[in-house]
Amino acid sequence: MAGRDAAARHPLRSRLAPAAVRALTALCRRLDWHRVQAFGRALGRTGWWFARRDRNRALEHLTFAFPELPADERRRLARRVFAHFGILLGECLHLTDKGCEEAARHVEVEGWERVAALRAAGRGVRCSS
Numbered sequence: 001m002a003g004r005d006a007a008a009r010h011p012l013r014s015r016l017a018p019a020a021v022r023a024l025t026a027l028c029r030r031l032d033w034h035r036v037q038a039f040g041r042a043l044g045r046t047g048w049w050f051a052r053r054d055r056n057r058a059l060e061h062l063t064f065a066f067p068e069l070p071a072d073e074r075r076r077l078a079r080r081v082f083a084h085f086g087i088l089l090g091e092c093l094h095l096t097d098k099g100c101e102e103a104a105r106h107v108e109v110e111g112w113e114r115v116a117a118l119r120a121a122g123r124g125v126r127c128s129s
Contacts, residue, residue: 028093033106036094037087044086048079058082 024043028036048055058081062074069077095103118125 024089025093025096028090029097031090031094033091033094036090040087040090041083042086043090044083045079047086048082051082055082 028039031039055078058078059074062069062078066074066077091106095106115125115127
């Protein structure tokens with residue numbers, strides 16, 4: 001229901017957002033891993049300046065979580081979080097048309113030997129991250 005309300009309030013945004021995601025996906029698929037990370041970082045840093053509501057929300061949440069940190073330190077942390085999420089977005093879009101082998105090249109798994117031992121013993125395993 002909320003999605004339809006937003007679409008009614010912002011019809012142009014509702015049409016442009018999917019096109020922007022498709023364009024970002026197409027670009028990120030073509031970039032190599034290091035360039036997609038750099039692009040994502042730049043995207044996150046740009047988001048910091050344009051997403052005022054999200055920026056203020058992040059700062060508010062960090063104030064609740066870390067009241068002992070000085071305001072400038074919370075602001076620095078929030079900016080790094082935006083950059084990190086930009087990198088994550090770029091990486092996810094880059095991998096949308098890649099196979100599991102390509103994704104596995106960029107993931108470090110710790111403790112997999114325990115999963116392998118449980119499976120070898122015929123036990124079920126549920127993994128999450």
